[in-house]
Amino acid sequence: MSSIMVQEGGTAEGLSLPRLTRSTSATGRWDDHLFRLLIRASALSLLLIVLGMVAVLTMEALPSIRAFGWRFLVTSTWDPVAQRFGALPLVYGTVVSSLLALLIAVPLGIGTAVYLAEVAPLWIRPPISFLIELLAAVPSVVYGLWGLFVLVPWLRAYVQPALGATLGFLPLFQGPPYGVGMLAAGLILALMIVPFIIAVGREVLLAVPNTQREAALALGATRWETTRLAVLRYARSGLVGAILLGLGRALGETMAVTMVIGNRPEISASLFAPGYTMASLIANEFTEATSDLYLSALVEVGLLLFLVTVIVNALARLLIWSVGGAVKEVRE
């Protein structure tokens, strides 16, 4: 139990650093003033950029917001010819494909990160880490092409028929096996965000002070208990950061997803069915959108993507905080 005490002390240590800066700047050194001014300006400019984006998106989306109102959020027809636009299947496709990706990527990513930081023999760590960083640098169009020419035929020929035969009673695995569709999108996204989760997760775990591990081991904890209680809990917020970074990439990913998801604005319970995401739709249709209302509707999809990203991120943080908090209460 004392490992928890050590852990809370550890986080407080990090907090004391800014206070230190403040106390020296009070003595009136000009370079401290300048430094403070500079970092404040950079933080502020970021805020301005975000606010500016929201403002411009909202302004450009106004004609569409006026024309469709709430119907834009709850209807499913996307018809550029008749100029009727509803974005519900796009929101659904974005959220479901990203969650599917997280479902696969989080256990895989955190597992690998723990292995690399805690368990793996020292000589094997650098080559694996190098390969992971290499994966993170592969452009998304390459993932997309690989998905289209390798993953999709494999899914259609082997995986989907097998899933349909064994788990076909679930609505998740029904329908004709096209290969392209939500499942392919989720898999390709998982593959794309795993390197991020591993790379960041590993560094976070390595930053856990060794005293944590030593304290746990001294109390007679096994290796698994040490990792779970002393390391993973200590690194929790950093790991959440790693996962959210992955989630952010998944929500906004355009090229790879559009090549494998089937690009059909429809909501279907089956993972075999084609879907569509907001980012893909914008990338697909923006260049040829000639009418003003059409363009405005596309901008509104962009605004919606922005909002969905904020909401999903906030929900993910809340979820993890609440789970973490509950665990702590039980322990104390």
Place this chain on the structure above:
Amino acid sequence: MWTNVPVRRVLHLALLGLASLVLTAGFAVGPVSAQMLINGAGATFPYPIYSKWFDEYSKVDPSVRFNYQSIGSGGGIRQIRERTVDFGASDGPMTDEQLRQAPGRIFHIPTVLGAVVATYNLPGDPKPRFTPDLLADIFLGKIVKWNDPRIAAVNPGVALPNQPIIVVHRSDGSGTTYIWVDYLSKVSKEWEQKVGRGTSVNWPVGLGGKGNEGVSGQVKSTPGAIGYVELAYAIKNNLPAPAVRNRAGKFVQPSIQSTTAAAAGAARNMPPDFRVSLTDPPGEDAYPIASFTWLLVYGDQSDEAKGKALVKFLRWAIHDGQKYASDLLYAPLPPQVVSQIEAKLKQITYQGKPLQATR
């Protein structure tokens, strides 16, 4: 901390990029500043032939340099309307509404022709051919099996499998889609009412692939699939491109000659502004799914020297330029249309006076 290395690397890259940008910019601007620069933007489909033309034309007239951004037809129309470029380019004609919104008269100048072909993936490589109503009903989702009696009736002796038809269409807004659905709208009342024409439409059935490569990739990897791609893309990649029955009742194989024949068939009833759809044209040898691609220029040029250079280039493009078309798998303009365009070029003016001396 973990951020250290990536941040430093990113900074490095950014600096390198900046440095190379400054360097290349210096080189690019320096020696050519005496040249006249004509800016254009628009369709991606004719980009290969246009860049070939700009390259060849720089040997004919070294005093002019062209800068063409292939940003898509929609962008081309937008930019010419806002006068941010000297010419636009589009695979679909501007609508009346768009022409009204423009600050001046805009001329459509046809440059070359393209065609769109159906392509499919069937085991055993049978060679089916199609009638217009078959294509429309397949893409409407009304014919769902390859061994449907209606397909069999058009293809006696062809072994068609008992396999579901999987429709694949373009997911990105595209002139190719416009030509395809424009054709379907002409041959099927139901298509016209339910779906209509556009660079993106609300597809009744099917999967979307991004670009010609996305569509052909999905067709190739899905037995029973049918999609549509540009003729040039199909030829380059050896995709099956079936014959389609034209208005004269003949099954015509898509090719560069049969595409040019489509324009020749339409030449007799050519409207003076060239805003004409060539799909489903009259003519024995005409392949029915073809279209012009246009350059968009203002009828009244705002800069005399630039206007003159532009008209001179256009004249060159519809005459000497046409010989480069077939090599790049575009169909050249038929001679009847060339003389019609020539007359149109004489109407381009600067402050009311023609830019091209009438001979």
